[in-house]
Amino acid sequence: MATRSPALSWTTVVPVLAAIVLALTWGRDLNTLLVIVVAVVLAGTVLAAVHHAEVVAHRVGEPFGSLVLAVAVTIIEVALIVTLMVSGGPESASLARDTVFAAVMITCNGIVGIALMAGAIRHSFTHFNAEGTGAALATVATLATLSLVLPTFTTSQAGPEFSGPQLAFAALASLALYGMFVFTQTVRHRDFFLPVETESGSTDADGDGHADPPTAKAALLSLGLLLVALIAVVGLAKVESPAIEAGVKAIGFPPSFVGVVIALLVLLPETLAALRAALRERVQISLNLAYGSAMASIGLTIPAIALATLWLDGPLVLGLGATQMVLFGLTMVVSVLTVVPGRATRLQGGVHLVLLAAFLFLAVNP
Template sequence: MIARCRPTVLHWTVVVPVLSVVVLALTWKRSLPVAVVVVVALFLATAVLAAVHHAEVVAHRVGEPFGSLVLAVSVTVIEVALILTLTADGGPKSAGLARDTVFAAVMITCNGIMGLCLLVGALRRRVAVFHPEGTGAALGSVATLATLSLVLPTFTTSARGPQFSTPQLAFAALASLVLYGLFVATQTFRHRDYFLPVTSAGHVVTDDEHSVPPTTRAALFSLALLAVALIAVVGLAKVEAPTIEHGVAVAGLPSSFVGVVIALLVLLPETIAAVRAAARDRVQTSLNLALGSAMASIGLTIPAVAVASFWMPGPLVLGLGATHMVLLAITVAVGTLTVVPGRATPLQGGLHLALLAAYIVLAISP
C-alpha cells in the first residue's frame, strides 16, 4: 500500500471529506434538481475514494494482514449504513435489499476482485502465488456464512417465505459474529503468517519496501478523516437513494438491481486497491482484501440488519432463489479448485470473471 505519510491541509483527501459533509448539510431532506444530483454523486464518489485512501494509510501503519482487515471493515461499514438507510423508508421493495446487496458483494469479491487480481498477477508473473492455507480458510468461512445466512432461509418452514423466524435470525446473527471473530483472530494472531504476501519466488513479504510507513500522528489524522468521510458517504448515499431507485425503475431493471449498484459503489475503490497490490506481486494481499470483504459483508451486515429488523417496517427476506444458489455453489466449487494449489494461471482468473459476468447478466435479465 502506498500512502502519503504527511498529508497537507490542501490535499484532496483532506478537502474532500470536509466539503462532502458541507454538501450533505446543504442537501439533506431536500428535493434536488438534476444538476445538483450530479454534483452530489461526484462528491459521493470522491468521498468513497478518500475514505479508502485514509483506510489504506491506517492499514499501512499497522501492516499486513491488519491492513486488509481495516480496509475491509471500513468498506463494510459503508455497505451496512447504505443498506440500513435505504431499507428504512424503501417500502415493500426493500425487503430483500440486504440479501441482494450481500449476495452482490459476495459475487463481486469472490469472482470479480479475486478473478481480476489473479489475472493481473498471473499475466505479470506467469503464475499468481498465494498461501492456500490462509486463502482456503477465508473461502471456507465465506461459503459457510453465505450458506447459513442466504441459503437456509429458502428452505426453513417456521416462517412464511424465504425468511427466518426470530430464533433462527438470532442464531444466524450470532453465528455470523462468532465466525467472523474467529476468522479475524486466525488472520491476525493465531496464523498471521498464512495471510502475509508471498512473492512468485516463494519469499514471504513482511513489510512494504515501496514506501515508508506513516507516523502514528499521520495515521491518527487519517483515522479521524476516515470517520468524517464515512459519515459523508452514508449521508450522501441517502440523498442519492431516490435517484438510484428511480434510475433502476426507469431502465426497466428488477428492483433487486439496487443491491448490485450499492455493492459496485462501495467495492470499486477496494477493487482498485486490490488490483494495485496484485500488480506489485502481492496477490495474497489482494485475496485478503477480496475474501475479507466478503466475510465482513456477511459477518457484519447480517447481525446489523437482524437488530434493525425489530424496528424497521416490513419483513426481512434473506433466502436466495434457485438461480443465485446455483451461482453460489459453482463459485465455491471453482474457488476451491483455484485455492488448493496455491498457484493460479490466467485461466483461473478468467473463470471467476466469467461467473461474475453471468451474475450481472442474470441480475439484469433474471
C-alpha cells in the same frame, strides 16, 4: 522549495468537501446539475478513501490493514441497509438479502477476478498463501450458506424466511464465525495472511515491498479521513439513489438492480485498493480484502438485521432464489479450485470475472 502542507493535499480536501456536499444535499431532491456534481465528488472520495486505507494499512501492517478497510466499509454498509429498511416499508423485505448477496458476488468474483487478472498480466503468475485464503473462503461459504441458503429450505416460517429462534441462531453463529476468523487472522496464524515472498524479493527496511511506514500522526490523520470518506461514499450513494432508481426504471431494469448499483459504489474503495495491491505483486492483500469484505458483510449484517427486526415491521426475506443459489454454488466451487494451488493465472481471473458478468446480467434479466 517549500513543501506543500498535508492539509492542502487533495486527499485531505476531498473527504471534507464530500462531507459538506453530503450535509447540503441530504434529504433534498436533486436537479440534473446537482446529480452530476454529487457523482463527481463521489468518485473523488472513493479515490481518497483508497489512499488513506493504504496509509493506515502500511502503518499497522498486514493483515490488520485489510481488516480495517473491510470492517469500516461493512459497518457503514450495515447502517445504510438498516436506514433503508426503516424508511422503505414492505418493499424492503428482501433488501438485506439482495445487498449481502451482491456484496458476496462482487467480492468473491469481481475483486478476486480483477486482482488475479491484473496480477497475472503484470507478473505472469500470482502467488498467495493457500492456507489463509482457504480458511477465509471456507468461512465465507459457511456464513453465506447458514444465512442466505438455509432460509429457502426451512419450514418453520412460510416463504424464504427464518423464524425468530432460527434468525437468532444465524446471528450468533455469524458473530462466532467472524470472531474466530479475526482471531485466527490477526493473532493465532497471522503469517497465513501475509504476502508471499516472490523471486523479485523486497528491498525496503521492513521487508514488505514498500517505503518505510508513515508516522503515527500521519496514520491517525488518514484513519480519521478514511472514516469521513467512507461515510461520505455511502451517504452520497444514498443521495444518488433516487437518480439511480429513476435511471434503472427508465431503461427497464428490475428495481432490485438498484441495490447492485449501490453495492458496487460502496465496494469501490476496496476494489481499487485490491487492484493496486495486485499490481505491486501483493495478491494476498487483495484476497484478504475480498474475502474479508464478504465475511464482514455477512457476519456483521445478519446480527444487525436480527436486532433491527425487534422494531421493524413486516417480513425479512433472506433465502436466495434458485438462480442465485446456482451462481453462489458455482462461485464457491470455482473459488476452491482457484485457492487450492496457491497461485493463479489470467484464466482463473477471467473465470471469476465471467461469473460476475453472469450475476450482473441475470440481475438485469432475471
